[in-house]
Amino acid sequence: MLGRLFRADNGGNEWNSRVQALCRDLADSLGTPSTPSSARSAASTEQVRSCLQAAIGMFEEAERTAAEKSELLAGLLAADLPVRMLAVLTELDFEARKDVMRLFNLILQLGTQPVFDYVGSHGQMLELLLDGCGHAEVALHSNMMLRSCTKHAELVVILLEAGFATGLLKLARNPTFDISSDAFSSLRELLLTHKAPAATHLETHFKEFFKLYNDLLQAESEDYVTTRQALRLLGEILLDRRFMRVMLPYVSDEQFLQIHMNLLRDTSKAIQADAFHVFKIFAANPNKPPRVHQILLKNRERLVKLLDTMGKEGDESFAQDRKAVVQALRALEALPAVPKAQPGPGGYPSEKGDVGEDTVMVAAGADSLPETSAQSAPSS
Numbered sequence: 001m002l003g004r005l006f007r008a009d010n011g012g013n014e015w016n017s018r019v020q021a022l023c024r025d026l027a028d029s030l031g032t033p034s035t036p037s038s039a040r041s042a043a044s045t046e047q048v049r050s051c052l053q054a055a056i057g058m059f060e061e062a063e064r065t066a067a068e069k070s071e072l073l074a075g076l077l078a079a080d081l082p083v084r085m086l087a088v089l090t091e092l093d094f095e096a097r098k099d100v101m102r103l104f105n106l107i108l109q110l111g112t113q114p115v116f117d118y119v120g121s122h123g124q125m126l127e128l129l130l131d132g133c134g135h136a137e138v139a140l141h142s143n144m145m146l147r148s149c150t151k152h153a154e155l156v157v158i159l160l161e162a163g164f165a166t167g168l169l170k171l172a173r174n175p176t177f178d179i180s181s182d183a184f185s186s187l188r189e190l191l192l193t194h195k196a197p198a199a200t201h202l203e204t205h206f207k208e209f210f211k212l213y214n215d216l217l218q219a220e221s222e223d224y225v226t227t228r229q230a231l232r233l234l235g236e237i238l239l240d241r242r243f244m245r246v247m248l249p250y251v252s253d254e255q256f257l258q259i260h261m262n263l264l265r266d267t268s269k270a271i272q273a274d275a276f277h278v279f280k281i282f283a284a285n286p287n288k289p290p291r292v293h294q295i296l297l298k299n300r301e302r303l304v305k306l307l308d309t310m311g312k313e314g315d316e317s318f319a320q321d322r323k324a325v326v327q328a329l330r331a332l333e334a335l336p337a338v339p340k341a342q343p344g345p346g347g348y349p350s351e352k353g354d355v356g357e358d359t360v361m362v363a364a365g366a367d368s369l370p371e372t373s374a375q376s377a378p379s380s
Helices: 002-030 039-043 045-060 064-078 081-087 093-109 112-119 124-135 140-149 155-160 164-171 176-192 195-204 208-219 224-238 239-248 252-261 269-284 290-298 298-308 316-330 357-364
Strands: none
Touching: 002 064, 002 081, 002 093, 002 290, 045 093, 064 081, 064 093, 064 239, 081 124, 081 298, 093 140, 112 124, 112 155, 124 164, 124 176, 124 269, 140 155, 140 269, 155 176, 155 195, 155 208, 164 176, 164 208, 176 224, 176 298, 195 208, 195 239, 208 224, 208 239, 208 252, 208 298, 208 357, 224 239, 224 269, 252 290, 269 316, 290 298, 298 316
16 A cells, blocks of 8 residues: 555656656747747757647546646646747648647647636737638638637637637638638637627627628628628527627618618529528517618518518428518508707707608618619619
8 A cells, every 4th residue: 555655656756757848848849939930940840749749648648637637737838838839830730730739629628727817818829829810821720729719618708808709700801712711610609609708799899890790791802602601690690699789789770781681682592591581680670770660661562572582492481481571571661750850049950859750761761772782673
């Protein structure tokens, strides 16, 4: 019994020595974030891979306790190795990048407070991760590491506060398809994996986020896949009750409504269908603002005619939604006239007077409806 006790102690010392040696060797092989690129690229790729695989192996050793893995984690973080790995990612070959990704994911899988504290206090790591998502050579690996981060609510909060939502939206407009598609996949995970912090962020940053998002939907240069990804993600957000405080201001904006009315007339039937699943929320809203109400009323017949041409035969769910939207449009009635502002002292309009009906008509009248856009209106 005493022998086992002493052997366990020696084993602990041995593990501690292995951790220290590994962290030192891996740090030396990677260099530091401030090392010139030419100096880092001169390091042996084989040495880097050997150290990375040793670290991976130590994490995956079946007999290791949680305490020993925590000790290994502490050593890696103390040596600033996550930042160092990301800093040299573009200079490594494909297999070494895969090893970096595996080790990064193993670190995150522990899901401990030291990991969250490290990520939150190392802005350079976040910057390197987002930059990597826009770099063709490492976009795949960077996006996969980013998605590993989104599995933890604590890291989602950190990523959102660091601007990853808008950063990924900008990358979604990258002309390189792989970068654009991967960025959208990461954005979806960021917003839908842990919905509570995502909803709070979108509510707080509503104008900034949806300006970029709607610019994406309106850009003539955007390809079919990007437009469909954007519409599907938007539909998932707006139709989820946990995003209620985001959905309500979105469907209350007449400019947003006109964007989706235009998309209903896209030449692609698939994009029309995706746009419908957003448009139906505007139509179903029982508390439509006057301008939204007026636009729908003035375009009702054209909309009903267009909706009748949409949907695949046999798609009962779409048919039911379409029927409900048509009924909502048919139920619209003209808004009662709102008294014009009464003249104040000296004959000038009162600052607190109500907006008159003619003002609403100008904002939502025929000259500002979707048919005046570059796309042609559906014939009536």
